[in-house]
Amino acid sequence: MIEARNITKQFDGTTVLKNISAEFQPGQTNLIIGRSGSGKTVLLKCILGLYEADEGTIFYDGRNFTDMSQKERKNLRREVGMVFQGGALFDSLSVEQNIRFPLDMFTNFSNREKQDRVDFCLERVNIPNTNKLFPSEISGGMQKRVAIARAIALNPRYLFCDEPNSGLDPETATVIDNLIQSLTKEFNMTTIINTHDMNSVIEIGEKVLFIHQGEKCWEGSKHTILDSGNQTLEDFIFANKLYAQMKKAHTGNPR
Amino acid sequence: MGRYFWMLGKVFTRPERHKIYIRQLFNEIEALGLNSVGIVVIISVFIGGIMTIQLAYNLVNPLYPTTIIGLGTRDTLILEFSSTMLALILAGKIGSNITSEIGSMKVTEQIDSLEIMGINSANYLILPKIVAVVFIFPFLFILSVFFGLLGGLFVGPTVGVVTVTEYIDGIRYMFVPYYITFSVIKSLVFGFLVASVPAYFGYFVQGGALEVGKASTQAVVSTNILILLFDLILTRLLLA
Numbered sequence: 001m002i003e004a005r006n007i008t009k010q011f012d013g014t015t016v017l018k019n020i021s022a023e024f025q026p027g028q029t030n031l032i033i034g035r036s037g038s039g040k041t042v043l044l045k046c047i048l049g050l051y052e053a054d055e056g057t058i059f060y061d062g063r064n065f066t067d068m069s070q071k072e073r074k075n076l077r078r079e080v081g082m083v084f085q086g087g088a089l090f091d092s093l094s095v096e097q098n099i100r101f102p103l104d105m106f107t108n109f110s111n112r113e114k115q116d117r118v119d120f121c122l123e124r125v126n127i128p129n130t131n132k133l134f135p136s137e138i139s140g141g142m143q144k145r146v147a148i149a150r151a152i153a154l155n156p157r158y159l160f161c162d163e164p165n166s167g168l169d170p171e172t173a174t175v176i177d178n179l180i181q182s183l184t185k186e187f188n189m190t191t192i193i194n195t196h197d198m199n200s201v202i203e204i205g206e207k208v209l210f211i212h213q214g215e216k217c218w219e220g221s222k223h224t225i226l227d228s229g230n231q232t233l234e235d236f237i238f239a240n241k242l243y244a245q246m247k248k249a250h251t252g253n254p255r
Numbered sequence: 256m257g258r259y260f261w262m263l264g265k266v267f268t269r270p271e272r273h274k275i276y277i278r279q280l281f282n283e284i285e286a287l288g289l290n291s292v293g294i295v296v297i298i299s300v301f302i303g304g305i306m307t308i309q310l311a312y313n314l315v316n317p318l319y320p321t322t323i324i325g326l327g328t329r330d331t332l333i334l335e336f337s338s339t340m341l342a343l344i345l346a347g348k349i350g351s352n353i354t355s356e357i358g359s360m361k362v363t364e365q366i367d368s369l370e371i372m373g374i375n376s377a378n379y380l381i382l383p384k385i386v387a388v389v390f391i392f393p394f395l396f397i398l399s400v401f402f403g404l405l406g407g408l409f410v411g412p413t414v415g416v417v418t419v420t421e422y423i424d425g426i427r428y429m430f431v432p433y434y435i436t437f438s439v440i441k442s443l444v445f446g447f448l449v450a451s452v453p454a455y456f457g458y459f460v461q462g463g464a465l466e467v468g469k470a471s472t473q474a475v476v477s478t479n480i481l482i483l484l485f486d487l488i489l490t491r492l493l494l495a
């Protein structure tokens with residue numbers, strides 16, 4: 001479980017995150033949603049320690065991450081996998097070398113074992129036989145999959161995904177969402193996903209945290225989100241015409 | 256300034272994995288060093304040749320011995336061209352390469368990616384580059400002197416401003432070995448600048464591809480200014 005307590009973050013005097021508290025349980029997909037610029041990425045980076053929060057505390061399964069020394073943080077990060085918004089694959093390395101990279105750095109596996117692990121991960125994300133290609137030679141959807149494969153190479157306890165399906169067609173996006181969800185269940189990871197895609201919310205939103213202008217505005221799940229009664233949240237959701245119509249069909253009331 | 260030294264502090268720590276560090280180091284020596292040999296040879300041959308002609312036209316009158324041509328070419332190469340000018344040229348080639356590589360890794364979050372894995376990104380990416388460039392620079396200096404002299408030897412007699420014997424006599428006349436030591440020290444310092452300053456510009460770039468391009472240009476300009484500044488300082492300290 002990951003717990004964020006009263007996180008506040010400013011950039012040059014502008015408050016980007018205001019006093020955000022949340023808990024993220026293992027074995028389920030936890031979603032952070034909100035408009036572009038609402039602070040999702042900054043929150044994720046604060047939880048990861050890529051940004052220092054100005055106030056507040058982060059706990060990883062009860063371990064106080066905020067007060068850890070650099071060295072302790074480094075050790076904890078070996079339990080973390082991250083899929084960045086743009087994939088962030090090492091473009092000088094082939095697909096296979098990308099996934100091998102964490103294994104080379106942090107394990108004493110033999111070559112055989114590393115190879116097996118790479119093949120396992122690639123198969124798990126459903127792109128076997130791309131081993132020798134370079135990131136520039138594969139599609140955006142495949143890059144995301146490779147990024148996921150790299151993130152799970154070391155069997156992390158915590159998985160972070162920043163907009164894992166942005167820029168993908170709806171079908172591929174769903175495939176990626178489901179992949180992340182099934183990996184989360186399979187390895188009982190604590191998974192946090194940033195998204196502004198309502199399809200993802202309806203598909204895998206076991207827990208949903210809605211952020212608006214840097215504040216926690218609503219918390220719930222895909223089962224409760226369409227009937228939240230929260231005006232700001234509804235404005236966000238029903239900006240999408242399809243959902244407005246679904247709601248209308250459901251209740252006879254577009255708002 | 257503060258950030259530059261903060262970065263160096265992060266760079267100069269013990270590498271995570273020795274084997275991987277050594278592999279990186281050899282890659283960098285090849286990518287940054289060996290790939291510069293061609294340009295160094297070409298430029299040095301031309302400059303050596305041109306310098307010989309210039310010296311012959313400008314300095315030779317009946318009062319000076321003809322050995323001055325070889326001597327002048329040699330000392331100019333050793334003291335300034337093959338150390339300082341070459342560093343300026345390589346700052347353009349190697350420096351912009353380093354900034355754009357590290358900068359694009361920065362803006363595409365590859366550096367964050369390393370940090371998340373618990374890897375000291377500055378150490379992992381920059382240390383092998385600095386070590387490789389500092390290591391290769393003195394060799395490029397020697398290479399440049401050698402090919403510069405060869406250029407003079409070829410061009411001088413060909414255009415008829417000096418004979419082979421006069422030129423070689425000049426090269427051997429009043430040779431000061433300390434000049435070599437002096438310039439090797441300079442090239443070590445310049446090598447450090449050519450790797451670390453552009454690395455700094457790349458490591459702290461923010462934005463996208465456009466900013467990476469701008470950072471490369473800035474990096475080359477700043478490196479050049481620093482090279483000249485240190486040339487002045489070192490010459491004052493070690494020579495005059």
Ligand SMILES: Nc1ncnc2c1ncn2[C@@H]1O[C@H](COP(=O)(O)OP(=O)(O)OP(=O)(O)O)[C@@H](O)[C@H]1O
Nearest residue numbers: 011012016034035036037038039040041042043196
């Ligand atoms: N390094 C930074 N320096 C200054 N301001 C920043 C920085 N990073 C983010 N911000 C600001 O913080 C706010 C939140 O940004 P953030 O990237 O978290 O948005 P987001 O919700 O992830 O949006 P998107 O969906 O577009 O990715 C924005 O107003 C942004 O300008």
Ligand SMILES: [Mg+2]
Nearest residue numbers: 040041085162
């Ligand atoms: Mg974002």
